[in-house]
Amino acid sequence: xxxxxxxxxxxxxxxxxxxxxSLEVPDGSIMGLVGESGSGKSTLARAAVGxxxxxTGRVLVDGVPAGRRSGVQMVFQDPxxxxxxxxxxxxxxxxAIPGRTSKSERxxxxxxLLRLVHLDPGRAGQRPGSLSGGQRQRVALARAxxxxxxxxxxxxxxxxLDVSVQGAVLNLVREMQRELGLSMLFISHNLAVVRYVADTxxxxxxxxIVEHGPAADVLENPSHRYTQELLAAVPGGTSNTLTKET
Amino acid sequence: MTATPAAPxxxxxxxxxxxxxxxxxxxxxxxxxxxxxxxxxxxxxFLMIHLVPGDPVRAALGMTxxxxxxxxxxxxLGLDDPLLTQYLDYLGGLFRGDLGESIQTQLPVGETIGRxxxxxxxxxxxxxxxxxxIAVPLGVCVxxxxxxxxRQRTSLGFASGSVVIGSIPDFLIGVVLVAVFAxxxxxxxxxxxxxxxxxxxxxxxxxxIGPAAMLARIVRVEMISVLxxxxxxxxxxxxxxxxxxxxxxxxPNAVTATLTLGGxxxxxxxxxxxxxxxxxxxxxxxxxxxxxxxxxxxxxxQGTVLVYGVIVLLVNTLVDVAxxxxxxxxxxxxx
Numbered sequence: 247x248x249x250x251x252x253x254x255x256x257x258x259x260x261x262x263x264x265x266x267x268s269l270e271v272p273d274g275s276i277m278g279l280v281g282e283s284g285s286g287k288s289t290l291a292r293a294a295v296g297x298x299x300x301x302t303g304r305v306l307v308d309g310v311p312a313g314r315r316s317g318v319q320m321v322f323q324d325p326x327x328x329x330x331x332x333x334x335x336x337x338x339x340x341x342a343i344p345g346r347t348s349k350s351e352r353x354x355x356x357x358x359l360l361r362l363v364h365l366d367p368g369r370a371g372q373r374p375g376s377l378s379g380g381q382r383q384r385v386a387l388a389r390a391x392x393x394x395x396x397x398x399x400x401x402x403x404x405x406x407l408d409v410s411v412q413g414a415v416l417n418l419v420r421e422m423q424r425e426l427g428l429s430m431l432f433i434s435h436n437l438a439v440v441r442y443v444a445d446t447x448x449x450x451x452x453x454x455i456v457e458h459g460p461a462a463d464v465l466e467n468p469s470h471r472y473t474q475e476l477l478a479a480v481p482g483g484t485s486n487t488l489t490k491e492t
Numbered sequence: 493m494t495a496t497p498a499a500p501x502x503x504x505x506x507x508x509x510x511x512x513x514x515x516x517x518x519x520x521x522x523x524x525x526x527x528x529x530x531x532x533x534x535x536x537x538f539l540m541i542h543l544v545p546g547d548p549v550r551a552a553l554g555m556t557x558x559x560x561x562x563x564x565x566x567x568x569l570g571l572d573d574p575l576l577t578q579y580l581d582y583l584g585g586l587f588r589g590d591l592g593e594s595i596q597t598q599l600p601v602g603e604t605i606g607r608x609x610x611x612x613x614x615x616x617x618x619x620x621x622x623x624x625x626i627a628v629p630l631g632v633c634v635x636x637x638x639x640x641x642x643r644q645r646t647s648l649g650f651a652s653g654s655v656v657i658g659s660i661p662d663f664l665i666g667v668v669l670v671a672v673f674a675x676x677x678x679x680x681x682x683x684x685x686x687x688x689x690x691x692x693x694x695x696x697x698x699x700x701i702g703p704a705a706m707l708a709r710i711v712r713v714e715m716i717s718v719l720x721x722x723x724x725x726x727x728x729x730x731x732x733x734x735x736x737x738x739x740x741x742x743x744p745n746a747v748t749a750t751l752t753l754g755g756x757x758x759x760x761x762x763x764x765x766x767x768x769x770x771x772x773x774x775x776x777x778x779x780x781x782x783x784x785x786x787x788x789x790x791x792x793x794q795g796t797v798l799v800y801g802v803i804v805l806l807v808n809t810l811v812d813v814a815x816x817x818x819x820x821x822x823x824x825x826x827x
Contacts, residue, residue, distance in 0.1 A: 295729045295731075296728075296731070297725060297728055297729060319729065319730075320729045322722060322725065322726060322729075324722055327721065327722035327723060328722045328723055328725070328726045329723055329726065330723040330726075330727070330741050330745070331723070331745070332744050332745060333741070341727075341730060341732065341736075342730045386726075389726070389730070393730060393731070
């Protein structure tokens with residue numbers, strides 16, 4: 247399923263954060279969204295899941311306005327604070343499973359999701375405090391997948407992790423996307439990471455999408471000056487940091 | 493990619509540093525603190541009778557009482573023994589449940605306290621439960637309504653109102669309640685405990701209103717802070733119903749400070765019964781202690797102060813244990 251932003255504007259008080267943003271995340275692919283801090287990337291993502299109100303425009307999932315049951319789920323940046331510290335990871339995941347299901351069905355689904363993100367289902371009873379950052383981000387992924395989304399938004403999901411753990415989480419993201427056929431909006435300020443996971447890339451600056459297209463085109467032959475500046479600011483370029491697995 | 497190996501499950505008992513070890517350390521620390529506090533309390537209550545200027549027995553029996561009677565009563569109370577002997581006798585009596593004898597009534601102090609303790613404890617507990625029932629829903633509702641700078645007037649009105657109400661002494665609230673609902677409207681009894689449940693309404697309200705206002709303020713502040721947490725944002729992104737977000741995710745995480753202050757309020761409510769019981773002629777320990785002070789019946793004052801102190805210490809210990817169970821990260825971790 248594709249997700250389309252149509253002329254989306256978001257305003258916080260007198261400050262306009264997004265200016266009539268139009269963007270389409272193609273069905274079954276990963277779109278990378280890059281831009282400097284404060285460019286509006288996270289606000290666009292939050293507008294898609296209803297965390298910030300849209301002042302004009304609309305967000306469509308498979309042509310239908312995104313509502314309470316839109317099939318869009320989001321994984322957040324900080325795995326250390328995004329899970330309820332008093333709730334076991336199993337409960338956090340089970341809570342996101344839609345519909346009325348029996349206790350045993352939910353437990354089975356939680357175990358399946360934990361296996362899917364390469365975590366031992368036996369840890370379902372543990373609280374987030376006993377997990378490492380990478381493991382918590384896997385739980386956050388499982389939690390998002392529990393909502394059976396058609397579109398997954400990953401907002402800087404590796405930026406709070408150690409470099410050694412980032413690669414494992416990125417591989418997991420690619421694996422999930424391939425296995426489940428998800429459409430994904432992958433937000434990052436790290437161009438190397440975006441190049442590694444994304445099929446297409448959109449570049450955001452001051453609440454506007456300034457350029458978008460296939461990842462290779464945008465990141466190797468940028469046409470907009472802002473994208474060129476963004477790439478020029480990366481020490482050593484974007485291509486030599488991570489090598490895409492095939 | 494391979495599965496992440498599971499971390500070993502934390503043992504429930506064991507060496508220091510493990511969860512079981514930390515719980516043992518916590519129990520030892522709290523138990524030790526309680527024992528030290530009890531020792532200080534017992535010693536202070538013992539010394540109280542010796543800190544009274546002049547002769548407490550003479551003061552109690554009056555300046556015109558015959559010297560023989562005063563001496564006899566001093567001997568009966570053991571006040572002519574050396575201080576250390578008196579202290580050891582006092583400790584021995586406490587272990588036997590003997591708090592001495594009233595100068596005025598000649599009755600055992602333990603018996604007097606035993607007859608009146610229930611009335612005070614029931615008053616304090618009902619007032620505490622009422623304060624919680626008012627404060628928690630009120631604090632949660634106002635927090636939800638005023639978070640992120642919404643409804644500034646409601647926020648300001650609540651903050652000002654809760655401070656003003658929380659600052660009024662409970663006995664003054666009691667006097668106003670009596671004037672309005674008992675004397676003015678005649679809906680409820682003015683005083684005493686003879687009218688069953690109706691007798692409890694005004695004293696319980698007098699004790700509960702101020703603490704409820706202060707507690708609601710704390711609940712609101714804590715809830716607003718928790719509602720801004722990342723995991724609440726995650727819960728919203730899960731598209732959970734607002735009620736579940738507020739009651740299942742936010743409230744339990746806001747409970748630590750609420751419980752800490754709640755315990756202090758319960759302790760202050762127990763102390764608050766001293767004055768409120770006198771306003772409502774409530775037959776509890778509060779009226780006993782005041783009447784004993786007036787009649788200079790020091791053994792009764794001594795015993796009652798000791799019982800009040802023990803209640804406050806037990807409440808504080810219970811709150812510590814409850815906090816440790818609800819929030820092991822901070823409380824047990826500290827051990």
